[in-house]
Amino acid sequence: MSATPVLALRDLGKRYGERVAVDGVDLVVERGEIVGLLGPNGAGKTTTISMACGVITPDRGTVHIAGHDLATDPYAAKRAIGLVPQDLALYEELTARQNLRFFGELFGFTGARLAARIDAVLAIAGLADRANEPARAFSGGMKRRLNLAIALVHEPTLLVLDEPTVGVDPQSRRHIFDAIRALRDAGLTVLYTSHYMEEVEELCDRVAIMDGGKVVASGTLRELATAHGADGLEVELAGEAAVLALAIEAALALGGTQVGERLHFDARTAWAPVFGALEATGATVAYVGSRRADLETMFLALTGKALRD
């Protein structure tokens, strides 16, 4: 890995009146990585990447992109970033080629160099044969792909994707994933925000989990599973409502968490006292099973709430 990270956020903070949107975020993305920024709606993901891209001015903290300080050397820093906003940020009345040309020119590309880049990103997005059609004629998936292509036209070092698959059909989603992997293989670094844990699990080398404006954990999936004990056991109880209420109360007191009708316990829990306490309430253990360390359970263990809350 390179000594200079492609993206380094230090103590990044943003407040809107009384509401703290982002509270001291530290995040480092190394060259060639795909890092997932995971969190529920309102966790502060979009505000964080907006500050990282220079769209929003932070109240505190620093942003370095490819070694350039965004505050003191904003244009060099911004040239290194390609932003794919959550919205379909394109001009519907312009053709795909006109959209790419406009945004390429914004980044200082002209002439043959721009034309070559436009052809290259049209090929990446699978839109070469529709390049001269207005974007309004495209399907939702094609617009998403054009949204991605626009962020790539100026050859960024870091691609920042903000929930790029919202409302996308499976075929286009697969196309976007394949394109991201191919870009990573070609040396591009990717920061990918999502609240779809399966996307992050499939795509990302490392994950940073955000909640309440903070990064509550970061690392590889295995590191997170080990550190936060997300492997474990899940238990389903049967019995009268009053008895179940007592049993749940006992389970929570012993470190369990309730997820729907089941109780989740950490892998490191001492089981004998747990089952003893549950049976003492009069409840019957109807199901016991092991639980895989996925992002959902890790997120639950870290924040006490489900990812899509």
Add this chain to the structure above:
Amino acid sequence: MIIATIRKELHLLARDRAAVFRLLVLPLAFIALFGSVFNSAETGAKRARPIAIWYGAAPLGTPIAAALDGSGVFATVRLGSADEVRARVAAEQLDVGLVIPDDFDPGAGRPAELVIDQGAPLQIRGPVEGAVAAIVDHVLSGGGARPPAVVAKSPPGIRQPLAGISAFQLSVPGNAVLFGFFIALICALSFDEERRTGTWRRLLAAPVPRWKLLIAKLVPYVAVSVMQLGILFGFGAAVFGMKVGGSIPALVVLCVAVACAATSLGLLIASLSATQKQISSLGSFVVLVMGLLGGCMVPRAIMPHLIQTIGLAVPHGWALDGFYTLLVRDGAGFVDVAPQIAAVFGFAIVFAAIGVRRFRFER
């Protein structure tokens, strides 16, 4: 970067049929309609207005009828009775009638009767009443050729008007300024569109200073506005015979001033509004009220004095004063419209200053 943005905005505007309709089709239709209506009224006046007349056995009846016909202003229609004259005017078959009784003698308190709807606007009945009274007085005083007692002259310092001007000298600039300011609404809506679609975020993420971004966003609207005014004035001259008595370069500079004021008003409206609905309602209200006060719909000259003064609190009033001077007055140049050009540019600066101060890049 500015050229790329201009090209992009022009592409988008060209595909926006509602904007093209609002900026070109609608004003051309209004110019044609208002210009034709007032032009036919003027031509009609020149053709002599029919006046019903009955004078029975009054000795002065025949000379008065002859004087009316000879004035070139009226063409008499002699009817069989006083009641028939009144009935024809009441039925709106004729606008005006004159009944001269057999014992007509104004000195003895037996005047002629001018039959006219006294509910008609003063601007319509006033000149008719004055003209008929003057012609009858002339006959009573013995008639014959005599030098006019009053001659109209422009005061020193005001250039003479062009000969043969038409109502299009008024309807073209009035509608050009009224609809020219609609660019403010279109410009403000384009800011909202950029924010709603997320392209504004992309623009902010580009390696471009924010002030440059704002200028690049506004310049295309100034260019489009100048083109719009050029098309409207060009069309007025080519199709409706509108004449330009003054300096063409001064006319172009005044058009640029109007375009700058309208575009910066768009920035101000965008900066004061949070939603598309707010822009539409605030923008339409501001543009129409300014147009009304500034004399785009009704000439300020016929408004009450207070409203005339208020009309100078909006750029439309100054712009129209300048355009009238350049269109109507022979040989008018930069010096004659310098105050108007300066005032309209002043409005542009004030709108832009408040708009920039209130504009939220990161909303």
